Amino acid sequence: MVDLGIKDYSTIQWLATGYMLVSGVLIPASAFLMTRFSNRSLFITSMAIFTLGTALAAFAPNFGVLLTGRMVQAAGSSVMGPLLMNIMLVSFPREKRGTVMGIFGLVMITAPAIGPTLSGYIVEYYDWRLLFEMILPLAIISLVLAIWKSENVMEQNKNATIDYLSVVLSTIGFGGLLYGFSSVSSDGWTDKVVLTTLIVGAISLVVFIVRQLKMEEPLLDLRVYKHPMFALASVIAIVNAVAMFSGMILTSAYVQNVRGISPLASGLMMFPGAIVKGIMSPITGKLFDKYGPRILGVLGLTITAVSTYMLANLQIDSSHTYIILVYTLRMLGMAMVMIPIMTNGLNQLPTRLNRHGTAINNTAQQVSGSIGTAILITIMNSVTKTKAESLMTGRFFPSKYQYTLIPIYHHYIYRLASKYSLRYFLTNHQYVTI
Template sequence: MNQSMKKTDRPPYGILAVLMIGAFIAFLNNTLLNIALPSIMKDLEVGTSTVQWLSTGFMLVNGILIPTTAFLIQKYSVRNLFLTAMLLFTLGTILAGFAHAFPLLLIGRMVQASGSAIMMPLLMNVMLTSFPVEKRGAAMGVFGLVLMGAPAIGPTLSGWIIENYDWRMLFHFVTPIAFIVLLIGFFLLKDKKEKVDIRLDLLSVLLSSLGFGGLLYGFSSAGTKGWDSPLVYGTLIIGVIALVTFILRQFKLERPMLEFRIYKYPMFALSSAISMTITMAMFSAMILLPIYVQTIRGISPMDAGLMLLPGAILMAVMSPINGKLFDKFGGRILAVIGLAITTITSYYFSKLTLDTSYTYLMVLYSARMFGMSMVMMPVSTNGLNQLPARYYPHGTAMNNTMQQVSGAIGTALLVTIMSNRSETHATEIAANAMKNIVGQPSAAQAVEMKQQIMMQAMLEGINDAFLVTVGIAGVALILAFFIKRSKQAEDIIGRKSSDKKVATKLAKN
């Protein structure tokens, strides 16, 4: 069965090109917003823990919707899914572009997220079914180049737009491009799908939404409300219970919404664990660095974007090279070297000062991105390669779900650490400052002193958050030593339920 599913004909380059352009626009919009967060905070008068909902909320919607993509990919054609995804993304972009209050901006972002949630697993699945295992590294490398190209130009473009225009221009700029991609997809994508008799289990959708949603909301709220808030630990408990119930239900269903048995394939399970930890580490720099360079250092958005540019370009250029190296040498050597670089650079990021040089930050960030480029795509491709072809939709859905969830938890956790540690440091620094003061300071001196204390405290909080990412990257590094080159395994899940297999074959006939 697996052999028959391998494509012997030419890969559908036209479909892949349209899908990649759509994914590029979705990715570009995501990276455009990171540099804009301080401007949005000032304009809409919201705090750090509130504004991070633009990132966490985006990932929350992804975390809820992506588990359903395994079902959607099996049920609907690439054309229908792509057009729906692009339409949702375009509508969300228009809504966010005209937002004059934070809730409206957040709703726009979440509508965008519902579109991009379908896009990524869809593209990954088409890639997996279009190329044989031995050529997959190079193909995924080109896919990586396209997707890393977005973070390469995103921050610089965003910085330039914010310096010259209002932050809403970020959305107005993307809207016409998204609309053109939607039209191209409408006229170019012609694939049809035979009617598949599968139904979505609504209880599974509800349980997965409560599970992932509860966890993400709990972690995100901890930054402002504290871990002892009933709302925080209440939603976390509900999330865990719902998620456990969801997983148990998937084992009982004949056609699960999300097939958790794919974790029986050891290389897939390992790649998933490494991807989750490295995603948590990656989001730290994406969230913490803009706060450091703009809020503490006062570097302009344009210069902040330029600082991140060489690292993003390096990551994009290395993606196809790493794809070729993966096909030749396998994933372990790449992952070990990449994670060692990531761990070391994360440690140096925990030593930031109020006068760390711009060049030093640029070089350090570039080195970190170079390390990350050797890990992300090779590790996930190696894991997916072990799965039998019929589990590709479940594999891509699972990978994307876990990445979104770990990214959201990582972001929330690190912002929580930064906020809480900043408060602790502020109290300590203020106490030390009061001991050394002789006489009563003037009102102006008191204001300046308070500002200096807050800056120093925030800096120490950011350093503490980066120090946590050293531990996270270290865990991924240890796991990377257990990677083995994987080939497509036999269907052990289907073999154990042979009656189900017969029933499926009969249904197909």
């Protein structure tokens, strides 16, 4: 935000939301792509696009180019998750999928969890471009290895055709909802563009769903929801995605802006949670193969719910140790739920529906993560504005606390005041009269 001259979270969050938006739009087509093209050619093409986007972001001169690079990255990576999951489903029997999916979780879930710690260190001590420069050689190596070593293990139908109207409806539906919800935090719920995109997106999505249910060969076969265990797993995965993405962003915002903790220290506070989540993914996979999903799911959801309540009630004087323990406990609960429940849901599907099941899972998580994060950041901005204004006018805290809280909130209020045209009030030191 400082280096790029961005003043509010609603704008900078597009580096995450824009990525998820493009992924959410393109992932529904992954089922068709995996049917039409070989897994080898599909992965090589996707990795090449991702590498191009990484290079564009690494050398971006401004926020616009950086955002473009992120969206190109998303265009390349959108098919990789569903593709990898399908290769695993084809390559391993059902009784071993829990262990394999646990390793998958170690790779795909732990990486975002470690992100805040690693990026906090880089942003504080190095240029932010290193975030992409360090990924670029790894992407190139992956591309070279794919060209050299990858093999085709999935069946393909070269005669498969795509329904272009479904693609258009999917793009407008998911894209409209994602854009609308992502713009709410900056433009408000009454903005005409926000309302228009939300309404058009919702209508398009309804038409898309009805069309898919009537087609013999749909772009995204929603009949997978006729399998109860898959439907339950999908709902739980959606809740988990909202909790995970929004929790990482909002916790970082709290410890940095409210508590005045540096980006590096903020990342280090979240690091134990990432470690626990990484360690637990393979373990929960093996436990799933042995005991099934029920015990892990109930226990994991209980831990997640309790720790989320504790995280939602943090105070200005909550100790660093307490924040770390609660955040780590929350990650433990999510790790116990995500892989076992997802694996159990996919195990209920016949082989012919695997492509659609994985595409729907990834679409639901991307869309729900983006929408959930946008809504919660909107709430954060609204509550922050209200309480900051109350603090400045002496309405929020009893008089005996007003002077002691000034040093803690000074920097935070100043940044908010800059946004809400109250800088004169602070720069003339009149805030002392609060």
